[in-house]
């Protein structure tokens with residue numbers, strides 16, 4: 308057995324032990340009350356998992372996206388949901404790769420220890436979801452500060468995070484050569500900002516996701532909140548997106564395996580017409596097909612993660628693994644619901660909860676259509692469609 312394989316098996320075992328402390332009932336109850344999984348996030352922080360990608364020099368564990376993806380996969384495979392805390396893993400890459408040494412020393416060790424949570428990522432706006440460069444939130448430099456005005460939507464976890472990574476326009480779109488220029492990234496201290504120019508309002512959605520809209524009304528932030536160079540923020544955000552896609556794919560793969568385990572067990576146990584329903588090919592084959600699809604997506608996830616960790620281009624693989632994994636988990640969710648019949652709708656089996664949760668990944672953080680257009684245009688060289 309190679310060394311990496313052993314490390315990954317140990318990591319899976321450790322994650323399984325941690326997740327076993329948060330069984331189905333824990334997540335079901337939170338879903339019912341729209342509660343935040345504080346105990347789970349605390350346990351993940353204390354074990355160091357949320358600092359997986361932070362280098363050891365800044366107090367993290369300093370492993371790669373491959374290992375981080377195993378951590379998130381296992382959360383989903385156990386029946387849980389990592390959405391309450393996964394963003395820290397990929398957002399902090401922007402700070403790590405583009406922040407000044409002073410910013411990294413000030414924030415990364417405190418994020419790694421759990422003293423500060425960097426869980427909120429403010430990019431989407433009511434009129435700019437897919438089309439990021441048309442965001443209207445502005446940050447205007449005034450002496451040694453920036454004045455921020457605008458609105459973000461779908462800013463998940465803003466009420467449970469100390470820090471927010473914010474994308475804002477610093478040069479009007481009409482004054483830049485390309486619309487991707489003139490956008491900048493800021494690290495906002497939400498604890499100071501709320502009540503002083505920032506208001507956060509929760510949005511009710513079909514899953515327990517703690518997402519919000521955030522209003523900026525003349526928020527003043529120190530000029531040193533800017534990450535990297537003014538105007539290059541879009542590039543910095545894109546940089547982190549491959550990691551995000553691979554990690555979300557891993558969550559879908561975890562969901563996919565969870566569904567297949569449940570569907571298989573139920574198909575073996577449920578007796579209809581005096582035989583287990585799994586004896587019918589109409590039940591058995593769709594489960595087998597869903598398993599094959601999850602396994603295939605899993606291979607593409609490791610391919611993408613391995614390229615990312617070697618510092619090699621992985622845009623195609625990261626996008627493809629996100630699409631394959633999101634489709635495979637959604638397929639597995641449908642098959643499991645069919646297998647459970649009416650009981651799949653009963654909350655006590657958790658199938659309907661996971662079904663709702665895994666549906667998100669067809670849309671966010673990037674939709675299937677946008678991945679297809681990326682592959683069509685950038686990988687296959689067909690004309691730009693928008």
Ligand SMILES: Cc1cc2nc3c(=O)[nH]c(=O)nc-3n(C[C@H](O)[C@H](O)[C@H](O)COP(=O)(O)OP(=O)(O)OC[C@H]3O[C@@H](n4cnc5c(N)ncnc54)[C@H](O)[C@@H]3O)c2cc1C
Pocket residue numbers: 427428429430431433435436437438460461462463464512516518667670671672673674675676677680692693
């Ligand atoms: C629960 C949840 C949590 C989220 N968390 C965050 C977060 O933390 N931070 C954040 O910044 N954002 C977050 N998002 C936002 C998410 O990234 C966006 O919803 C997503 O990017 C799509 O944007 P939109 O909803 O505005 O869709 P739109 O841009 O309005 O698009 C609508 C549909 O049309 C399709 N479409 C658009 N243009 C084309 C085209 N040219 N060709 C084919 N199809 C097209 C899209 O794929 C989509 O399916 C979250 C969303 C949800 C639902």
